[in-house]
Amino acid sequence: GAVVSQHPSRVICKSGTSVKIECRSLDFQATTMFWYRQFPKKSLMLMATSNEGSKATYEQGVEKDKFLINHASLTLSTLTVTSAHPEDSSFYICSARDSGEQYFGPGTRLTVT
Amino acid sequence: SQQGEEDPQALSIQEGENATMNCSYKTSINNLQWYRQNSGRGLVHLILIRSNEREKHSGRLRVTLDTSKKSSSLLITASRAADTASYFCATVSNYGNNRLAFGKGNQVVVIP
Numbered sequence: 001g002a003v004v005s006q007h008p009s010r011v012i013c014k015s016g017t018s019v020k021i022e023c024r025s026l027d028f029q030a031t032t033m034f035w036y037r038q039f040p041k042k043s044l045m046l047m048a049t050s051n052e053g054s055k056a057t058y059e060q061g062v063e064k065d066k067f068l069i070n071h072a073s074l075t076l077s078t079l080t081v082t083s084a085h086p087e088d089s090s091f092y093i094c095s096a097r098d099s100g101e102q103y104f105g106p107g108t109r110l111t112v113t
Numbered sequence: 114s115q116q117g118e119e120d121p122q123a124l125s126i127q128e129g130e131n132a133t134m135n136c137s138y139k140t141s142i143n144n145l146q147w148y149r150q151n152s153g154r155g156l157v158h159l160i161l162i163r164s165n166e167r168e169k170h171s172g173r174l175r176v177t178l179d180t181s182k183k184s185s186s187l188l189i190t191a192s193r194a195a196d197t198a199s200y201f202c203a204t205v206s207n208y209g210n211n212r213l214a215f216g217k218g219n220q221v222v223v224i225p
Contacts, residue, residue: 006155034212043201044156044215093155095213102213104148106155 002028004096006105013084013112021079021108023094029074030096035067038091038107050077084112125222132189134219136202137182143205145178146213147187149198156201159187164207194225 003026013019023033032051036044048064050056050071058064066088068080077096081088089112094105126132138145144163148156162169162178162185169176175188189196199220203213 004155036215041218041220043217046212046214049212091153101158103158104156107153109153 002026002096002098002101002103004030004094004103004105006092006094006108008108009106010109011111013110015085015112016083018080018082019084019110021081021092021094021110023077023079023096023105025075025096025098025103028096028098030077030098031074032097033071033077034095034097034102035069035077035079036093036095038093040091044093047079081110084110086112088112123220123222125224126192128192128194128223128225130192132192132196132221132223134187134200134221136185136187136216138185138202138204138214138216139183140204141207142180143207143211145176145185146203146205147174147176147185148201148203148215150201150218151198159200189221192221192223194223197221197223 005024007022034049035047037047038044046059047062048056048058048069050069052071052074056069071077091107091109093107095102142164144161146161147159150156160171160174160176162176173190178185199218201215201218203215
C-alpha cells in the first residue's frame with residue numbers, strides 16, 4: 001500500500017522554540033493532507049486540512065498562527081509548531097490522500113520542556 | 114464536527130478468544146472505517162464498510178454496520194497476542210467534506 005513518512009519521529013524542544021514536522025507521501029501524489037493531534041489514550045483530533053498550493057483549513061479551536069501548515073508540493077506538507085509550550089506536547093500524525101484512500105504517517109512525538 | 118464514538122472500553126482477553134468492540138456515531142455517513150494503532154505508532158487501515166452494506170469480512174475481522182442505530186461492531190476472531198493494540202472507528206459523513214472523524218478507541222490486550 002501507499003506509504004506516508006514523517007520526520008522526525010521524536011523531537012524534544014525547549015519552551016519558546018519552534019519545531020517543524022515534515023510529512024511526505026512516498027509513492028503517490030497527495031492532493032490533500034491532514035494533520036491530527038493525539039493525546040495519550042485518546043483519539044485523533046483533526047487539526048487542519050491542506051490542499052496543495054492553497055491555504056490550510058483549520059478546525060475550530062486550532063490556532064493557525066500557532067500551528068503553521070505549508071503544503072508546498074503534492075508530496076510534502078509541513079507543520080510548524082511556533083513558540084512551543086509544554087501543553088503542545090503531543091503525538092502529531094499526518095495523513096495523505098490521493099483520489100481515494102487516506103494513508104497515515106507513523107506519527108511524531110513532540111515533547112516541550 | 115461529527116464524531117465516531119466508541120464505547121470507551123478496555124478489553125483484556127486470552128489468546129484464541131474473540132474480541133468484540135463497538136462504535137457509535139451521530140450523523141449520516143457515507144462509510145465507516147476501522148483502524149488499528151499500536152502503542153506510539155501510526156494508524157493501520159483495517160476495513161471499510163459503506164453505508165449500504167451491513168456486514169463485511171476480511172480475514173479474521175468481521176465488521177457490522179447498523180445505520181438505523183448508527184452503530185458498528187468489529188469482531189476479531191481467534192485473537193493473537195499481536196492483535197494487542199488500540200482500535201478506532203472513523204466515519205466519513207455524507208455532508209461533502211470527506212474527512213475522517215475518529216472516535217475514542219478501544220484498547221485490546223490479548224494475553225498469550
